[in-house]
Amino acid sequence: MRYTIYLQDSWGRSDVGRFDAIDQAREAFEALRQDRWCNDDGTVRGLLLVEQAADGERVVASHSFQPGG
Numbered sequence: 001m002r003y004t005i006y007l008q009d010s011w012g013r014s015d016v017g018r019f020d021a022i023d024q025a026r027e028a029f030e031a032l033r034q035d036r037w038c039n040d041d042g043t044v045r046g047l048l049l050v051e052q053a054a055d056g057e058r059v060v061a062s063h064s065f066q067p068g069g
Contacts, residue, residue, distance in 0.1 A: 009043045
């Protein structure tokens with residue numbers, strides 16, 4: 001399986017990382033979730049950790065950032 005992290009902001013959805021292992025993907029997802037810029041920016045809406053499979057995508061984890069941190 002392949003895992004992708006997407007950042008959702010005011011302009012849409014951006015691919016911010018691709019991983020072969022779920023452990024690596026979860027570690028990066030958690031780091032972004034705790035990232036000061038993501039929390040303080042105001043335009044970052046959320047993160048998605050998505051599993052890529054032959055039959056489509058499946059959301060493994062999601063996080064919504066609250067306006068104002």
